[in-house]
Amino acid sequence: MQASADLKSIIRNKAIEIGFDACGFAEAQKLEKESYRLEEWLEQGRHASMNWMSNHFEKRTDPTLLVPGSRTVISVLSSYYHPDQKELIGNKKDLLIAKYAQGRDYHKVVKKNLRNLFQFIDELTGGLQGRYFVDSAPVLDKAWAVRSGLGWIGKNSNLLNKNTGSYFFIGEIICDLKLDPDQPVSDHCGSCTxxxxxxxxxxxxxxxxxxxxxxxxxxxxxxxxxxxxxxxxxxxxxxxxxxxxxxxxxxxSKSITANFPDLHPxxxxxxxxxxxxxxxxxxxxxxxxxxxxxxxxxxxxxxxxxxxxxx
Structure with missing residues (x-):
């Protein structure tokens, strides 16, 4: 099998070719710090009526329980921004729908393309054991994107990326392929509130x-x-x-136009x-x-x- 660095480069390039905006890699392991913060948030009732957030807690915080045998989490970003979207800041004359919901359901669009990436890796490696997710299972997607070096958690709790902002969806492949993890990036929110x-x-x-x-x-x-x-x-x-x-x-201000037409408004x-x-x-x-x-x-x-x- 090819060296980890070579495999990562090939997979990352294929992800970009498919239409994703970024791709990163993290070691599949229990999320200790994130587990504590999630438990505290749930105990305080900050999840309102979204009781499903407390379901499958162990699997949500440990991908090796969700996907037995997993060794790597591959995260991808997919922009949903489009310049035709209405200007929302200070807009008092229109009724507004969040940008992410102005196109086709992202579960379908992003997951279809993530499946293509999974199949490519499967063929590349001669057999891949794992699963792929797009907000469709107990996965802490933002945490994995951070660990994969794709951004940092901003003060609004969204994932921020220096090159693309935050108007994007996150998808993951949790698999048994052993790849060297990428390094997380630092917080760039500074004193901004x-x-x-x-x-x-x-x-x-x-x-x-x-x-x-x-x-x-x-x-x-x-x-x-x-x-x-x-x-x-x-x-x-x-x-x-x-x-x-x-x-x-x-x-x-650095948002980029969505590559997948179905995500356009x-x-x-x-x-x-x-x-x-x-x-x-x-x-x-x-x-x-x-x-x-x-x-x-x-x-x-x-x-x-x-x-x-x-x-």
Whole structure:
């Protein structure tokens, strides 16, 4: 078999050829520090009603339990940014959907391409044992991206990359291939607190920590039923997700256009006016959001969010 450095170079180059924006490698092992922080976060109830976050805790923090025999975690980044997306900062005339949800469901798009990379490695090595994931299993994807040298965790708890900002999806291949790990990069947030200062619900309760129960994204996507009265008028003009803490981040001035066309924003979404959203019917919803992440909240959930917008 080829040397580790050569294999890494070949795999990384193939990942870029497929359309991923970055690829890194980490040793598959228990995440000790991250395990402690996750347990503390869960015990404080910061996950709100997302009880699935506490499921399979051991597997979530140890990939060798999730994928027996694993030795390496390969992480990839895939941008979802596109210059045609509406300007969101200070936009008070439109109802807004987070950038990541303006195209096709990333689970399908990124996973298909990650499968291509897995198959390539399988053929390259003569047999690869492992699994690939895109936000589809108990995997701490940001932690693995950090360990793979693909960025650092910013004060808004998102992964930041000096070359691409934070508008990207993360995918992993957890496998039995032994490869030398890449080196993590240092934190480049410095003294900047723009994300913290800009959050209208104070969800970033301290640097690097987010309380989901206060987050606009949680309330407009994961929360079921009527909105908590405390947050009814706090959604501003967001109807699915929120990009505020990312939009104000200086590193996102370096965002790059998504390579996968299916992740580009749909014209039907970009063309919607505030008035169009309030008139949205079920058939139109199904047509516009076929195969979209917005299906997660459903028609009634989206209508609830539209009704509770501030602007």
């Amino acid at each position: 723009r994300c913290i200062d800009s959050c209208p619900t104070n969800a970033i309760y301290e640097p690097y920590r987010v309380d989901a129960s206060k987050c606009i994204s949680y309330h407009t996507i994961e929360h079921k039923g009527a909105l908590d009265p405390e947050y009814e008028n706090a959604m501003e003009n967001w109807i699915f997700g929120c990009d505020i803490c990312q939009d104000v981040c200086p590193w996102n 749909r014209k039907e979404i970009l063309d919607m006016s505030k008035e169009d959203w309030f008139l949205l019917g079920k058939k139109q919803f199904d047509k516009i959001f076929e195969g979209s992440p917005v299906k997660r909240t459903g028609y009634q959930g989206l209508k609830r969010n539209i009704k509770n917008t501030k602007f």
